[in-house]
Amino acid sequence: MRWRPVVSMCVALAVMAACGGGDAPTVIDADVTDTDNTSAAATTVVTTTAPAPSTVDTSSTTEPAATSVRDMFDDALSPQIDWVEVGGGVDTAVVEAPIDHTDHRAGTLELFVARHRATSPDDRIGVMFVNPGGPGFGGSIYAQYADQVWDDAIIERFDIIGWDPRGTGESRPVVDCIDDYDPYFAEIDITPETDDERATLLARSQEFADRCTTEVGDLIAFLGTNHTAADIDWLRRGLGEEQVTYFGFSYGSELGATWATLFPDSVRAAVLDGAADPDADPVESTLQQLTGFEASLGRFLASCSARSACAFHNDGDAEGAFDALMAQLDADPVPTDASRPPANLAVGINAVIQAMYSESFWPRLERALADAARGDGSGLLALHDSYFQRAGDGTWGNELEAFQVISCADTTERLSPDDEDALVQRYREVAPRLVPDGSVGVPFCGFLPAPADDRAEVTGVGAGPIVVIGTTGDPATPLASTRAMAAALDDGRLVVVDAEEHTGYGLNSCVIDVVNDYLVDLSPPDDNTDCG
Secondary structure (H helix, E strand, O other), rough: OOOOOOOOOOOOOOOOOOOHHHOOOOOOOOHHHOOOHHHHHHHHHOOOOOOOOOOOOOOOOOOOOOOHHHHHHHHHOOOOOOOOEEEEEEEEEEEEOOOOOOOOHHOOOEEEEEEEEOOHHHHOOOEEEEEOOOOOOOOHHHHHHHHOOHHHHHHHHHEEEOOOOOOOOOOOOOOOOOOOOOOHHHOOOOOOOOOOOHHHHHHHHHHHHHHHHHHHHOOOHHHOOHHHHHHHHHHHHHHHOOOEEEEOOHHHHHHHHHHHHHHHHEEEEEEEEOOOOOOOOOHHHHHHHHHHHHHHHHHHHEEEHHOOOOOOOOOOHHHHHHHHHHHHHOOOOEOOOOOOOOOHHHHHHHHHHOOOOOOHHHHHHHHHHHHHOOOOOOOHHHHHHHHHOOOOOEEEEOHHHHHHHHHHHHOOOOHHHHHHHHHHHHHHOOOOOOOOOOOOOOHHHOOOOOOOOOOOOOOOOOOOOOEEEEEEEOOOOOHHHHHHHHHHHHOOOEEEEOOOOOOOOOHHHHHHHHHHHHHHHHHOOOEEOOOO
């Protein structure tokens, strides 16, 4: 879920839904979330071999086009898509796309695309584009492992098209700014007490942003949701489909709503699962997410206090023990592995946020907090690492970098450190545990160049009924925010699932049946359908 950087480099960036694993629907097998898109079975050419990598012109001096958004997009061209069969009913392709959909002279980039062919070709309805969220995560894996995400009724009837959005995954160029996350997210003091400590925090943010600006080049202005939505239509044209279906999770909901607004005539149906308020400004969006995560943390601690079996029970006062432990981590971090940073307050809060994406993580957090109280911070660091996608070999994914840059490309607002500082008290009012006393405002977008355009206003006019799924205990996209998305759409149909989860598809048979009826038979549910 898109999260604009506020408060501090750790606390602010820590509410990035995709990296928390919360964007993946609960029906997917975590064992198969390998991001190596080349690991499928031996390849067989289906049409012609995929095109050789094109030269990407990121040095263009073309000025960003005026921002009338949809009216500026050039629909006259379409790409060639040459699929290569990789086994298991899956094909992949590398597709050239314009860097700037308003000016095709500005050079091209490459989109990595995967297709899971309908398993019942005689019953095939058409194409369904899918996106797992982020922004920053590649989506091709959701096509490669489509049978572990969607119900059979969907798999049988749709070619599932997943692609790595511009700047992510196997698409090129990719946003990849830093190699080691520890100096930026673990080895920092998020509650600086001196001017020197505050200057160090600001310098880390500036260095991170500068590296992204250098690595990404002029493409950085064209990584926002508007252009990714235009990529969907670009691929639709290449597939030769007049209309397509769409299914997006978390930030993928915002992307889908933007696509449906900009290209309503191409929408057959769309499901948006776990959506943010599309009309919220950066500050309001931050407040909404902080409120959601703080509420989830409160429920976690109350549950722990009520259960003597909870590893962090503390005689029924898990809340008090948690507050004391966070203060301890700030004053005196606890050891982890000899080669890694100790668990400080930054690591502790990241670990907590990672665990709030799903109740299934709560037992792990209970044990990690109890261990940290006894002087072993390895459990908290492991959750922190999981959040930031640190692999077993010690390498880091680049999802956080892409997330940051894409998020900043979605707003022309650029705040100074003083501007951010002025907002901290508002954030503390709704999330005193996640925005600890002493937190300061550290910008990231403020250190980046302005994007080509502002995000398009979401309306969905002309797209027909769109199903919007929300869960009652979603921390990243709180139900109130998802309701706002449904209300913003011209014909949004809200479906509510009772769960402490981020996103709701696959949690029960009701929501699966509602989605099947809508996507297969174009029978949308009533607004405010309760799936219990």
